[in-house]
Amino acid sequence: MIVTRFAPSPTGHLHLGHAFAALTASRAGERFLLRIEDLDKERSRHEFVTAIFEDLAWLGLVWEEPVLQQSTRATAYGEALMRLKAFTYPCFCTRKEIAEEIARAGEAPQTGPDGSLYPGTCRHLSRGERDARIADGESFALRLDAAKAAAAAGPLTFVEHGHILPVHPLLFGDVVLARKDLPAAYHLAVVVDDAHQGVTLVTRGEDLLPAAHVQRLLQALLGYPAPAYAHHRLILDKDGRKFSKRDRAITLRALRAQGLTPAGLEALI
Secondary structure, eight states: OOEEEEOOOSSSOOBHHHHHHHHHHHHSSSEEEEEEOOOOTTTOOHHHHHHHHHHHHHTTOOOOSSOEEGGGOHHHHHHHHHHTGGGEEEEOOOHHHHHHHHHHTOSOOOEETTEEOOOOGGGGOOHHHHHHHHHTTOOOEEEEOHHHHHHHHOSOEEEETTEEEEOOTTTTOSOEEEETTBSSOHHHHHHHHHHHHTOOEEEEEGGGTTHHHHHHHHHHHHTOOOOEEEEEOOOBOTTSOBOOTTOGGGBHHHHHHTTOOHHHHHHHO
16 A cells, blocks of 8 residues: 655745645555654744645645644654664764855865765764763754765665665765754654655655655665655746745645645645
8 A cells, every 4th residue: 555645844834835735745655644744943933833724625625634744753762872872873963163164175075965965073983082072061962973874885776766776875965864953854754754654656756856865865874764755846936936835925825825726726836
C-alpha cells in the first residue's frame, strides 16, 4: 500500500503551489496523511493550522486522523539524535563567524544547494575544548559529520520516479541537525516523522530533490526504511518565480473569496 503525505508549515496561508502539492500527494497513494511542520515557534501560528484544514477540505481532500504536529515530537527527535551521536559534533559558530571563516579561506568556497558549505571549523575541536565550552554555557548547534557518516553508511541509492539514483552524501556538507532553540532541523525531523508515519512515497516540489541525498543518508544511519520519491514540477507566477506565502493575492483563501471553485483552481495549475 502506498502511503503519501502533505506536510505544510503553518507560517502563512496556503497558495496555488501548496494546492498542487497536496492534490498530487493525495492522488499518488491509497493512504493520504497530513503533517503540520510547526517547529518554527516564532512564525508558526494556530490560526494558520486552522486555515490549512479549511483550505484542504475546500479542495475536497480527506486525510487520516490524528494529524501529526512536529511541535509534539521533541522526544522522538532527541532519541534519534542520541542514535546519531557518533556522527555529530557541537558547532559554536555564528552565521557571521562562518561567513568570516569562508572569506578568510581565500579561495572559492565549496557550495551546495543552500549556498556555501560549512567549512568544518568546529569539527576539529578536541573533546576537551568542546566539553569546556558547553560547560561554560556557550550556545551550540549539532552538526552531522557528513564524511564520517558517509563512510559508515557506504554507497547508497534512492528511487526517484521509479529510477534508481546514487546518493551524494556530502552534497550539503555538515548540515545542522538541531539547535538549542530547535529540537530538530528540517532534514532530521522529516526523516524521523516519515519513518514514524510509515510514509512509502514522498511527493514534493522539485526544488527539494537535493534534500533526498542527505535524508537518505540519515535514513541509513538510523536504520529506517527508505521511501520512494516523486518530486513534481513547481507552480510558478507570471514572472517564472515560485509562489511565496508573502504574496497574499494568490492564497487559496483570497482566490476562494473571489469566487474560484476547486474545479477552476485545477484549471489554473
